Amino acid sequence: MLMPILQVESEEIPEYALVCGDPRRAAAIAEKLDNVRELAFAREYRTFVGEYGGVKLAVVSHGVGCPGAAVCFEELIRAGVKTLIRVGTAGSYSTDNPAGSLVISTAAIRTDGLTRQLVPDGFPAVADSDVVNALYAAAQEIKGDTVVRKGMTVTLDVFYNGIEEFPHKKWKAAGALAVEMEISALYVIASLRSVRAGAIVALDGYADADLAADYDPHTDVVGQAVEREIQAALNALVRLSTEDSTHLNPPC
Numbered sequence: 001m002l003m004p005i006l007q008v009e010s011e012e013i014p015e016y017a018l019v020c021g022d023p024r025r026a027a028a029i030a031e032k033l034d035n036v037r038e039l040a041f042a043r044e045y046r047t048f049v050g051e052y053g054g055v056k057l058a059v060v061s062h063g064v065g066c067p068g069a070a071v072c073f074e075e076l077i078r079a080g081v082k083t084l085i086r087v088g089t090a091g092s093y094s095t096d097n098p099a100g101s102l103v104i105s106t107a108a109i110r111t112d113g114l115t116r117q118l119v120p121d122g123f124p125a126v127a128d129s130d131v132v133n134a135l136y137a138a139a140q141e142i143k144g145d146t147v148v149r150k151g152m153t154v155t156l157d158v159f160y161n162g163i164e165e166f167p168h169k170k171w172k173a174a175g176a177l178a179v180e181m182e183i184s185a186l187y188v189i190a191s192l193r194s195v196r197a198g199a200i201v202a203l204d205g206y207a208d209a210d211l212a213a214d215y216d217p218h219t220d221v222v223g224q225a226v227e228r229e230i231q232a233a234l235n236a237l238v239r240l241s242t243e244d245s246t247h248l249n250p251p252c
């Protein structure tokens with residue numbers, strides 16, 4: 001069946017997927033795959049399929065913001081994806097986690113408008129614990145001198161503010177580590193559709209104006225962190241796939 005917005009046939013889509021905002025990041029991830037094929041590039045959604053460590057996966061860009069990303073997540077799940085990992089960037093809330101650090105999001109604070117229109121206020125946006133554990137273990141293995149944290153992130157609709165203040169101080173006080181723009185949609189939709197999801201983000205600077213240096217997601221240190229999170233996410237999928245086959249075929 002043709003997925004109308006991604007413009008991919010569901011029969012072509014495997015059970016595992018990496019998703020990211022930037023179509024160029026999707027292409028960079030795809031370069032690491034074996035037997036890679038580009039299936040479509042429709043709007044901001046660029047879709048590749050290939051294999052990594054023997055695991056078949058899709059790599060798809062979802063653009064900026066929850067509404068557009070939600071379309072991508074929904075169509076991937078309708079096409080048969082059962083495990084999604086977002087490989088993103090985020091702004092840091094603390095000088096303990098400078099640009100170049102990695103954060104694995106255990107849950108997203110839902111300040112976005114999209115999930116409010118899908119579920120009531122008390123509904124959590126929470127990651128799958130197996131995916132979090134696989135990402136954390138994979139990130140520890142390849143981290144080098146990179147700071148790797150796991151904890152809450154904030155999903156916000158706003159990148160450039162208007163006359164309202166950013167809510168960063170409040171969410172930092174509540175324990176959030178970083179802010180980005182799509183994880184709440186991913187976690188809520190994954191829960192509603194009974195699939196599992198997780199996210200790893202490379203910190204590209206400070207979101208909080210009191211800490212802020214100029215925002216620049218194109219520095220070497222951010223580039224290296226993105227490279228590391230891609231590797232961690234691919235290795236995490238291999239771990240999850242191995243665990244999945246062990247559960248399906250337990251040793252006698």
Ligand SMILES: O=P(O)(O)O[C@H]1O[C@H](CO)[C@@H](O)[C@H]1O
Nearest residue numbers: 020021022064088089180181
């Ligand atoms: O790096 P990606 O995955 O695009 O994610 C972050 O970067 C974009 C903002 O520049 C937003 O989409 C935010 O969530």
Ligand SMILES: O=c1cc[nH]c(=O)[nH]1
Nearest residue numbers: 089090091180181207
């Ligand atoms: O949404 C985002 C993404 C990266 N960095 C930020 O400060 N905000």
